[in-house]
Amino acid sequence: GEDVEQSLFLSVREGDSSVINCTYTDSSSTYLYWYKQEPGAGLQLLTYIFSNMDMKQDQRLTVLLNKKDKHLSLRIADTQTGDSAIYFCAERGNTDKLIFGTGTRLQVFP
Amino acid sequence: DAMVIQNPRYQVTQFGKPVTLSCSQTLNHNVMYWYQQKSSQAPKLLFHYYDKDFNNEADTPDNFQSRRPNTSFCFLDIRSPGLGDAAMYLCATSRDWDRGQFFGPGTRLTVL
Numbered sequence: 001g002e003d004v005e006q007s008l009f010l011s012v013r014e015g016d017s018s019v020i021n022c023t024y025t026d027s028s029s030t031y032l033y034w035y036k037q038e039p040g041a042g043l044q045l046l047t048y049i050f051s052n053m054d055m056k057q058d059q060r061l062t063v064l065l066n067k068k069d070k071h072l073s074l075r076i077a078d079t080q081t082g083d084s085a086i087y088f089c090a091e092r093g094n095t096d097k098l099i100f101g102t103g104t105r106l107q108v109f110p
Numbered sequence: 111d112a113m114v115i116q117n118p119r120y121q122v123t124q125f126g127k128p129v130t131l132s133c134s135q136t137l138n139h140n141v142m143y144w145y146q147q148k149s150s151q152a153p154k155l156l157f158h159y160y161d162k163d164f165n166n167e168a169d170t171p172d173n174f175q176s177r178r179p180n181t182s183f184c185f186l187d188i189r190s191p192g193l194g195d196a197a198m199y200l201c202a203t204s205r206d207w208d209r210g211q212f213f214g215p216g217t218r219l220t221v222l
Contacts, residue, residue, distance in 0.1 A: 033210050042114075042200055042213035043153065088152060097143075098211060100152035 004091055004101040011107045018076040020104045022089035025070060029091040032065060033098065034074045037086045046074070046087075076106075084108045113137070114214035116201050122220045123191050131186040131217045133201030142184040143211060144176060145200040153200055159184060188219075196221045 003025045012018045024032070030051050035043040049056045049063045049072075056063045062075040072089055086105050090098040115134045123129040133142065141160050145153035157166045159178045173195070175187040188195055198218050202211040 031210075035213075040216075040218070042116075042215045043202075045210040045212060048210050097155050097158070102152055103150075 004089060004099050006087075006089060006101040006104045008102065009105050009107070011109065012079050014079060014081060014108055014110050016079055018079045018083070018106055018108075020074045020076075020087050020089075020106065022072040022074075022101050023070055024072065024089075024091045024099070024101075026091060026093040026099070027070065028093040029070075031092045032063075032072050033090045033092075034061075034063065035088045035090060035100075037088065037103070039085075043088065079106075079108050081108050081110070114201060114203055114212055116199075116214040116217050118217060119215060120218050120220070122222060123188075124222050125193065126190050129188050129191055129219065131188075131199050131201075131219070133184045133186070133214055134182050135201075135203045135212075135214075136182070137203055137205070137212065138181060139203035139205045139212070140181075141204045141206065141211075142178060143202040143204075144174075144184070144186045145202065146195075147198045147200055147216070156186070191219070191221045193221050195219065 006022050033048040034046045036046050037043045047058050049065050060077045064073045086103045088103045089101045092098050117132045143158040144156045147153040155167050156170045157176050173189050178184045198216045200216045201214040204211045
């Protein structure tokens, strides 16, 4: 079945780059997404990538997709304390729903 | 600003007492979703509406029902809340299947 996995925690120093990784199993995934969730809040759509793309850049965010290895990553340049949150990757295959990863808690320290 | 609104943000109910959570959207999106999210877990899809077509997830308990009276509003009814139903309930919308989903701020439900 469909499965999306992420590492649980990432800790980085303010100003460094953060890289959050995600692996998925559904080879028919068409879109892959990154969401950010701050404590007590809903999920904020950060960016998404279509499966025929390798890379997408949006200001401080860079998404890399390796479709052969079913690996997705989100790089945050110049990480700030406001970036501390849980980051979920999600994939959508041929069904009409998103499959979410387990979430990665990013902690940024000064 | 176009957005997804959930009311109330915090809801306290008693064990077994019916409760209704509300979601509204100004995005004019076709699809509306309800998710349950427990602490430190990913959101779990309960059901969704594509326009008026209702789609229930196979493992969603019968205790959970939904109504979508018009494009803008969608309700989640929990008929007899149990302690295990305490969670954050997230509403989301999307224009179509191939677009990202936009989430509301959530309603945190406490069951006493």
